[in-house]
Amino acid sequence: MKLRLGLxxxxxxxxxxLAAQHAYISSQAASxxxxxxxxxxxxxxxxxxxxxxxxxxxxxxxxxxxxxxPEMGVVTMIDTKTNKKLGEIRTGGQxxxxxxxxxxxHQVFVSDWExxxxxxxxxxxxxxxxxxxVGKNPAGLAIDSKSRRIYVANRNSDTLTVLDADTPRQYAxxxxxxxxxxxxxxxxxxxxxxxxxxxxTVTVISGDDYKVIKTLEAGIAPYGVAVTPDxxxxxxxxxxxxxxxxxxxxxxxxxAKIDVGEMPESISFTDDSQYAYVTNWFSNTLxxxxxxxxxxxxxxxMPDGPRSLGRFIGD
Amino acid sequence: xxxxxxxxxxxxxxVTSLAFAHGPTPQKIDETIVIDAxxxxxxxxxxxFNGIADWHPMxxxxxxxxxxxxxxxxxxxxxxxxxxxxxxxxxxxxSYRLLEENIEAFPVSFYTxxxxxxxxxxxxxxxxxxxxxxxxxxxxxxxxxxxESAVKAMExxxxxxxxxxxxxxxxxx
Numbered sequence: 302m303k304l305r306l307g308l309x310x311x312x313x314x315x316x317x318x319l320a321a322q323h324a325y326i327s328s329q330a331a332s333x334x335x336x337x338x339x340x341x342x343x344x345x346x347x348x349x350x351x352x353x354x355x356x357x358x359x360x361x362x363x364x365x366x367x368x369x370x371p372e373m374g375v376v377t378m379i380d381t382k383t384n385k386k387l388g389e390i391r392t393g394g395q396x397x398x399x400x401x402x403x404x405x406x407h408q409v410f411v412s413d414w415e416x417x418x419x420x421x422x423x424x425x426x427x428x429x430x431x432x433x434x435v436g437k438n439p440a441g442l443a444i445d446s447k448s449r450r451i452y453v454a455n456r457n458s459d460t461l462t463v464l465d466a467d468t469p470r471q472y473a474x475x476x477x478x479x480x481x482x483x484x485x486x487x488x489x490x491x492x493x494x495x496x497x498x499x500x501x502t503v504t505v506i507s508g509d510d511y512k513v514i515k516t517l518e519a520g521i522a523p524y525g526v527a528v529t530p531d532x533x534x535x536x537x538x539x540x541x542x543x544x545x546x547x548x549x550x551x552x553x554x555x556x557a558k559i560d561v562g563e564m565p566e567s568i569s570f571t572d573d574s575q576y577a578y579v580t581n582w583f584s585n586t587l588x589x590x591x592x593x594x595x596x597x598x599x600x601x602x603m604p605d606g607p608r609s610l611g612r613f614i615g616d
Numbered sequence: 617x618x619x620x621x622x623x624x625x626x627x628x629x630x631v632t633s634l635a636f637a638h639g640p641t642p643q644k645i646d647e648t649i650v651i652d653a654x655x656x657x658x659x660x661x662x663x664x665f666n667g668i669a670d671w672h673p674m675x676x677x678x679x680x681x682x683x684x685x686x687x688x689x690x691x692x693x694x695x696x697x698x699x700x701x702x703x704x705x706x707x708x709x710x711s712y713r714l715l716e717e718n719i720e721a722f723p724v725s726f727y728t729x730x731x732x733x734x735x736x737x738x739x740x741x742x743x744x745x746x747x748x749x750x751x752x753x754x755x756x757x758x759x760x761x762x763x764e765s766a767v768k769a770m771e772x773x774x775x776x777x778x779x780x781x782x783x784x785x786x787x788x789x
Contacts, residue, residue: 353641521702521711540747564747583644583646583747
């Protein structure tokens with residue numbers, strides 16, 4: 302029995318492509334990006350960036366990382382092979398959440414808190430190519446590559462704007478809870494989840510007709526929201542209750558509450574749906590959750606003010 | 617269509633963001649004090665959400681328009697309104713948020729605060745933590761509404777309150 306287990310494990314290792322994964326953590330107060338090796342569950346590098354980094358997005362095809370700096374009106378580009386800065390893109394306004402187009406089309410979408418807009422960047426020319434009007438103070442933003450849709454949470458309009466990823470077209474503006482913050486799309490594109498900080502809810506919206514399917518009760522002040530790559534679990538980080546709530550996506554029922562650090566902010570998963578990483582803004586840590594046992598297995602110390610709004614784990 | 621959007625954007629560029637109740641750059645405070653009094657004695661004071669004027673010298677008076685909401689009249693200044701999020705008697709934990717700002721009275725556009733008590737030898741360790749945003753959340757705030765002023769105000773309010781509570785509780789022994 303033991304022998305067979307060992308054999309199958311080694312076969313598995315040979316069969317699986319070992320793409321090394323990393324978590325990229327923006328520390329807003331320390332103005333640093335910390336790179337965490339997912340295999341070792343430990344820090345491997347740190348990159349100094351401009352003041353106040355917040356939003357994160359990865360271009361896995363081109364090995365590039367994009368980081369927003371709301372205070373500076375710029376986006377930093379980093380080469381993830383060398384962890385060296387490639388340059389800065391001037392957006393103006395207050396660039397907040399960011400999402401690379403995963404289709405390979407060379408465009409990056411950024412919510413602009415101050416100008417009530419989504420700014421579209423061409424990273425090749427480092428220029429703003431379009432500015433699309435959305436609701437008041439857009440915060441979280443997500444892209445569904447297959448359906449070519451952009452979802453934007455308008456913090457002070459209590460709505461979600463649905464935009465086209467290729468043409469300046471708006472499909473819908475959907476009512477959410479009070480003060481929507483983060484937004485994520487399920488891996489199959491069928492559902493959009495939006496956290497609302499002020500009424501402690503998660504709005505579940507259909508990706509087909511943009512109708513509200515259900516409103517889930519969250520802990521106090523839910524911020525980050527994410528779905529496991531296997532589409533089984535929905536994770537919500539609650540700043541007021543210092544925990545993560547886990548919902549089963551099939552029944553939309555809560556199945557666990559996991560205590561993490563203080564004032565958790567953002568959640569991302571490893572590709573194999575085995576681990577969740579959570580940034581804890583107040584206590585300056587990164588919690589590693591084992592998804593199977595629903596327990597925190599490690600806390601990694603981070604520079605001051607870890608946030609990493611967006612999907613922060615990639616190659 | 618695109619021209620419209622651009623014109624709209626241009627007009628918004630010059631709108632001051634003072635009116636926005638929130639911004640993308642939070643700040644934090646983390647203050648602690650040890651009070652030579654039992655946890656339950658300190659908790660009796662702290663957990664009385666509308667009773668803060670009894671122990672905080674910067675608060676002149678409190679009114680409560682409805683349960684879980686308190687309006688603080690700050691000494692020599694205007695009013696700000698807080699809303700209670702959680703009160704846990706077993707954990708000795710209290711959290712609340714700013715419901716209505718008044719940046720002239722208190723230069724912060726939004727905050728959440730949590731206060732927690734724990735046993736420290738025979739006394740109590742009191743922790744006061746806050747997450748907050750400066751009064752002017754635009755990128756070019758005037759000095760009185762910048763991050764530094766917000767941190768100073770939050771720190772002063774927490775420290776003054778805790779020091780005064782310590783003095784009154786220890787003095788009564």
